[in-house]
């Protein structure tokens with residue numbers, strides 16, 4: 001288990017002025033242009049309704065409440081009319097806001113959906129080396145959290161910032177129009193507000209970034225620890241693990257407290273500023289009203305506008321950090337989208353109509369790290385329909401041979417061919433459809449037993465029964481509670497190691513590949529299952545070219561030829577009899593195996 005969290009460090013932060021990022025985002029926004037335009041129109045309506053309300057207050061006070069010489073009935077009637085207009089505007093504002101939220105959420109969800117789909121499509125096309133280098137947790141974060149981050153920007157920021165700007169400009173315009181000297185006081189406060197907001201935004205951004213990094217460390221740690229919990233328990237590492245977690249948890253708490261302190265300071269500061277503005281307006285404006293330089297209505301309207309004015313400013317820093325965070329996510333998402341598959345795609349890819357099934361390795365040298373070859377100058381040829389057994393000590397490079405034949409990697413030197421064709425010119429999907437793979441670890445897809453056998457094939461019922469029979473699975477299928485429709489894997493019935501092996505053979509039979517690669521399981525199963533597996537192996541191999549990483553002597557004996565690998569080189573080659581007679585490395589391996597089996601029996 002490693003405790004490197006390097007993958008989750010947020011190296012870069014998207015910048016608002018980063019044109020490149022906006023250009024990449026634009027194609028996702030473009031189809032929603034009309035919706036965003038409509039949201040902006042709705043935003044204008046909402047702002048107009050909001051701005052009109054304090055103005056109605058002014059009219060109410062000046063025209064009716066403090067007006068001299070109007071009869072009481074006329075004042076009351078005028079006030080009623082204003083109240084009706086007030087209610088009407090509120091209703092318009094409410095409806096407009098409702099539709100705006102709906103429209104923006106819908107747009108945001110659609111953009112997220114498309115982004116997630118594009119990203120997942122891209123990830124599916126990447127090669128095995130990429131997945132070796134990138135932990136699952138990182139990819140899941142890209143596909144979930146990072147995309148969610150962007151959603152917030154699309155829904156709650158882009159249009160609302162526009163809303164806020166219109167509102168601020170609108171309020172200032174109305175205020176100057178009503179009374180320039182009172183407005184000038186307010187304008188003096190704006191630089192202080194903006195300065196504080198910008199300073200706070202910078203500090204908050206850093207604080208949020210620290211929190212996210214520390215949370216990601218916790219996630220990464222938990223993911224690793226929970227996946228290997230049984231190992232930790234066996235080795236009694238609980239206390240040590242708890243200590244490590246405590247450190248991570250503490251670091252997160254500290255970061256969260258720092259952010260809380262920042263907010264604790266900023267929010268009241270802005271409150272104090274807005275209260276100060278109100279106080280100054282009451283003091284100065286009140287004096288002006290007493291001197292009758294401004295009307296009482298203007299003063300009342302002013303105080304209402306101040307409340308409207310400070311709200312968006314208060315939220316500006318919050319929105320600023322949402323956009324920052326979203327752009328940082330966008331940057332990481334696009335970085336992943338820009339990852340090119342390591343294996344060059346053939347152009348045009350070959351998809352021959354027929355495959356005979358011969359396999360050739362020609363002077364193949366390969367290393368996961370090119371400087372440290374795992375296979376060295378390996379050459380062999382298997383004719384169609386024949387069986388090649390590969391044996392060798394652990395780490396000899398047997399699995400690597402398979403990885404090359406499935407074209408999960410390309411060799412650094414030499415060529416791998418099927419039917420004489422270089423794999424690099426073949427369509428990888430075509431190749432993998434024709435090269436069946438049975439690994440020791442059988443992956444069970446969450447779904448029914450039937451789905452797990454058929455995968456992407458559609459055998460008819462008769463063929464499926466035949467496959468079950470050949471794979472020695474008929475009994476099991478009958479005894480499952482819902483037969484073939486029983487759910488297996490996560491959330492369903494657990495299959496034993498032996499049953500999973502048989503299932504893997506059924507899959508091969510259903511896909512009917514020309515070439516079969518088999519990594520024989522070393523897990524111990526009972527004798528009856530062992531016999532079933534042997535039978536299934538024979539059926540699966542029949543009529544196919546087979547390359548088997550063999551552990552059972554019975555399989556090895558039946559092979560047309562045996563390849564003995566050691567430290568990435570072919571050290572011996574021949575039939576079982578030939579190799580035994582040579583009394584070399586193979587002979588030594590077989591004797592060791594026999595000793596091991598005898599030991600197990602004792």
Ligand SMILES: Nc1ncnc2c1ncn2[C@@H]1O[C@H](COP(=O)(O)OP(=O)(O)OP(=O)(O)O)[C@@H](O)[C@H]1O
Pocket residue numbers: 132368369374392393394395396397398399400401
């Ligand atoms: N994804 C990988 N990245 C880096 N090195 C790897 C990778 N997979 C295998 N190796 C290294 O390549 C060498 C050969 O491994 P390989 O799995 O091919 O051996 P093997 O003969 O199949 O062993 P075993 O019988 O234990 O499965 C080993 O030294 C292993 O550490």
